[in-house]
Amino acid sequence: MQTELRADSNLERILTAGHFAVTAELGPPKSADVEVIKTKAGHLAGKVDAVNITDNQTAIVRMSSIAAGALAMQAGLEPVIQITCRDRNRIAIQSDVLGAAALGLRNILCLTGDHQCFGNHATTKNVYDMDSIQLIGVLKTMRDDKKFACGDEIRNGKKEPIVEPRVYIGAAANPFGDPFEYRVIRLAKKVNAGVDFVQTQCIYDMERFEEWMRQVRERGLHEKVRILAGVTPLKSVGMAKYMRDSVAGLSVPEYYIERLEKAEDKAAEGIKICVEQIERFREIEGVAGVHIMAIEWEHRVAEIVEKAGLLPRPQAA
Amino acid sequence: MITAVQKPFNEIHEMVRECRNLLILGCGTCVTVCMAGGEKEVGILASTLRLANREQKISMKIAEATIERQCDREFFDAVRDKVEAADAVLSMACGVGVQFAGEVFEGKRVFPALNTKFYGTNESVGVWSERCAGCGSCVLDKFGGVCPIARCSKSLLNGPCGGSQNGKCEVDQERIDCGWQLIYDRMKSLGLLHLLEHNEPLKDWSTGRDGGPGKIVREDMVL
Numbered sequence: 001m002q003t004e005l006r007a008d009s010n011l012e013r014i015l016t017a018g019h020f021a022v023t024a025e026l027g028p029p030k031s032a033d034v035e036v037i038k039t040k041a042g043h044l045a046g047k048v049d050a051v052n053i054t055d056n057q058t059a060i061v062r063m064s065s066i067a068a069g070a071l072a073m074q075a076g077l078e079p080v081i082q083i084t085c086r087d088r089n090r091i092a093i094q095s096d097v098l099g100a101a102a103l104g105l106r107n108i109l110c111l112t113g114d115h116q117c118f119g120n121h122a123t124t125k126n127v128y129d130m131d132s133i134q135l136i137g138v139l140k141t142m143r144d145d146k147k148f149a150c151g152d153e154i155r156n157g158k159k160e161p162i163v164e165p166r167v168y169i170g171a172a173a174n175p176f177g178d179p180f181e182y183r184v185i186r187l188a189k190k191v192n193a194g195v196d197f198v199q200t201q202c203i204y205d206m207e208r209f210e211e212w213m214r215q216v217r218e219r220g221l222h223e224k225v226r227i228l229a230g231v232t233p234l235k236s237v238g239m240a241k242y243m244r245d246s247v248a249g250l251s252v253p254e255y256y257i258e259r260l261e262k263a264e265d266k267a268a269e270g271i272k273i274c275v276e277q278i279e280r281f282r283e284i285e286g287v288a289g290v291h292i293m294a295i296e297w298e299h300r301v302a303e304i305v306e307k308a309g310l311l312p313r314p315q316a317a
Numbered sequence: 318m319i320t321a322v323q324k325p326f327n328e329i330h331e332m333v334r335e336c337r338n339l340l341i342l343g344c345g346t347c348v349t350v351c352m353a354g355g356e357k358e359v360g361i362l363a364s365t366l367r368l369a370n371r372e373q374k375i376s377m378k379i380a381e382a383t384i385e386r387q388c389d390r391e392f393f394d395a396v397r398d399k400v401e402a403a404d405a406v407l408s409m410a411c412g413v414g415v416q417f418a419g420e421v422f423e424g425k426r427v428f429p430a431l432n433t434k435f436y437g438t439n440e441s442v443g444v445w446s447e448r449c450a451g452c453g454s455c456v457l458d459k460f461g462g463v464c465p466i467a468r469c470s471k472s473l474l475n476g477p478c479g480g481s482q483n484g485k486c487e488v489d490q491e492r493i494d495c496g497w498q499l500i501y502d503r504m505k506s507l508g509l510l511h512l513l514e515h516n517e518p519l520k521d522w523s524t525g526r527d528g529g530p531g532k533i534v535r536e537d538m539v540l
Contacts, residue, residue, distance in 0.1 A: 086471075090519065112478045115470055115488050126471070133475040134519050149519060174479035179501045185514055186476045192516050201479060248482045248490075 001223055006143065006196065007168035009106035010078040011050035013316035014289075015197060015226045020282060021289025022310050023080065023199065023228060024048045024301050027057060028068035037068055040298045041075035047302040048077075048292070049313055050107055052199070055082040059119025066096055070103045080170060081105050084113025089129035090138065090149050097142060098154075101165030109170035109199070110135040132171055133186070133193050139169045140194030169194060173227070174201040175212035176249045184215040191224045198225055199291035202232035204243070204252040206280060213284055222286025229281040230291045233304060234270035237261050271304055278308040318347035318438070319411045320445045321354060321431040323362070330369055332428045333407055336377055339366075340403035341430070342396065342418065343383030344410035351445055354409030354431050356383040362409065362430060387414025393421045400425060436467075453524030453531065459512065461503035466520075468496030474517035477501075 005012055014021045024044050029036040044051055053072060055065040062068075069079035081100050083093060100108065112132045116124050130138065138149045146154050146164040155162045171190045175183055190198065203209045209229065216222050234240045234252075237260045244252035256273055263269035274292075281287045290308075294301050305311050323329075333339055341359050349355030359381050370377050382399050384392040387410035393400075400406060405426040408415040412433040419427040435447040450467040456474075457464055466472045470488045477497030480487025484498045504510050525531070 112471060112473065115480070117488050128471045128473070129522065130519055131471070131473040131475050132478075133516060137516070138519070172479070177477060177479045178481045178483060178495070179477070179498055182476055182497070182501055182513070188514060189475055189516050248480050248487050 002196070007106045007166045009050070009168045010316065011080065011107050012168040012196070014049045014314065017314070017316045019049075019289075019314045019316060020310065021050075021226070021228060022048045022305055022313065023050045023052060023289065023291045024298070025052045025054060025291070025293045025295075026068070026072060026077070026079075026298065027054050027296070028063035028065065030060065030062050032063065034071055037063075037071045038075050041072050041077050043298040044301055045076035046313065047305050047311065049289075050078040050080050052080045052082055052109060052291070052293075055084045055111065055113070056087065056119070057082075058114050059086065059116045059121065061120060066100050066103065066105065069100070069105050073104065078107070079105055080107040080109050082109045082111055083135065084111045085128050085130055085132060085135055086113030086116065086126050089127050093130075093135065094138065094142065094148055097139065097165050097167065101167060106166065107168045107170060108139060109172065110139065110195075111172055133189050136169055136171055136190055136193040136195045139165075139167060143167055143169070144194070169196045171195045171198050172201065173198040174249055175203070175209050176201055176205065176251065178249075183212060184219060184221070187216060187221055187225070188219055191221055195225055197228060197288070199228045200230040201249060202230045202243075202293055203277065204250065204256060206277065208251075210284060213286055217286050226288040227286055228289040228291040229277075229284075229287050230293060231274050231277050232293045232295060233274040233297065233300065234260060234266075235297060236266045236270070240270075267300070271300060271307065274304055275307045278304070278310070318350055318436070319413070320351045320434045320437045320447075321348050321411050322434060323353055323358065323409075324430060324432055326365060326369070329362070329407070329428075329430050330366065333366070333377075333405065334373075334375055336403075336405045338378045338380070338403045339405055339407055340380045340382060340396070340399050341366075341407045342387070342400075342409060343381075344387045344408075344414050345383055345385045346388075348409060348411055348414075348431060349383075351439065354411075359383055359409055362407075387411075387418050390417075390421060393418070451525060451531075452520075452522070453528070454521060456520075459515075459517070460500045461507055461509060463496065463500045463503050465496055465500060468494070468499060470496075473497065474520060476513065 026040050053065040053069040065081050069081045072079045110132045116126050146162045154164045173187050240252050240257045243250050260266050278290050341363050343355050343359035363379050363381050382396045386392050400422050407428045407430050408418050409430045415429045436449040437445050437447045440446050447467050452466050470486050481495040486493040486495045
């Protein structure tokens, strides 16, 4: 496993030091409203190691992840900038990576991106010049070979210094998509491409996740990439059923739904389930941290982290 | 073949309502096979137009013809007289044929009656589906003969996205198969799954539409 720091981000230092990492998510506003970011950031600052800033998730137009990330950083968070391949080609993405690095953003998460048919501009044209695995390779080439995808050196002129973007490279992993047997191959390809950390799709089906982790360990991938297990706390029975029925690739076991149905305080029960999951993740070999995707529930993240016994967050020098 | 479907009738009628002498010109190749613009469809469209014209008291003479192909100059000779007698042509060919008819009969207005869809196949009765995106640099050897560019909604070269579920694509879980499930199944049946572990590099898109309008020049054939 990697020991030298490649980007010197807080997230990288935490993971490299062997701490169980905690990341969260912050969705930028569907407006130019800075206050939304400040408020959400206020709930998360000091409670997690880094925060993903989503990139027009579900293909709905929002403030750019880099702009929102820069604002989140001013508000005391360490952002993980998500970049999808849906909207930008290799010229635009590399340009944005330089821009992100120049602004001091040190973590980038490479995603394929939801198809535009899910969003509010379904008649648009998509790009998909590259896929998330190729994007990982482009970022690694920029950081380690100090070259653009075309092979040119990252310098402003022959006599000028090379100033490459130092970024910690992340990706997503979905243990629940089909074909199931190909899922671990996807992770292996991401490792080959040079990914440093992955965050998984949110997990409810712990058995299937553990089976996927067994496959991951069989290939020794857990020794080459830091894996953060994804969780999304269930706020209500309705949400649990929605996740079960309407989100591609997710199955929510009946016993969780039953627990929520029986509980008086649904939200508290949802948080309890989430905390139990985190406790179980910590026992699984190869799981290096947790990624808490509390959708429009940023103010409850601190409580989850605390109840999971993960506060205070360590200071990793 | 090139597949196409007929435009909504009202859109066609709106396009041609000012014509007084209209020739509806069918094409005998791809669009005949996919039952969108052959002789039979020319007849049906002509009848429907006549009916609509009568109802709306529009005076329009409609002639009908179908040639072997509208993408080859030689076949147009057979209808030269009919085209000259018309003030416009409503072509039932694909977009290639519509444009080429306009090139052959300079000064004649040519309207499209079809929406051209894709290079595809007739997979079952009444169902056509896309197979090739014409990227100009075929990769089928690597994927067991199933094209990820044409058949994955995101043209992914390194495997399925998270939206593949029960063999279907997130874009339309009823109608679109996940291209990567198809690739996976084919490679598995060929005993070639190990080849899917290879990281595919960035694709050179310049061989297709991104390199500008396509043109093939065969030096060995040019006179």
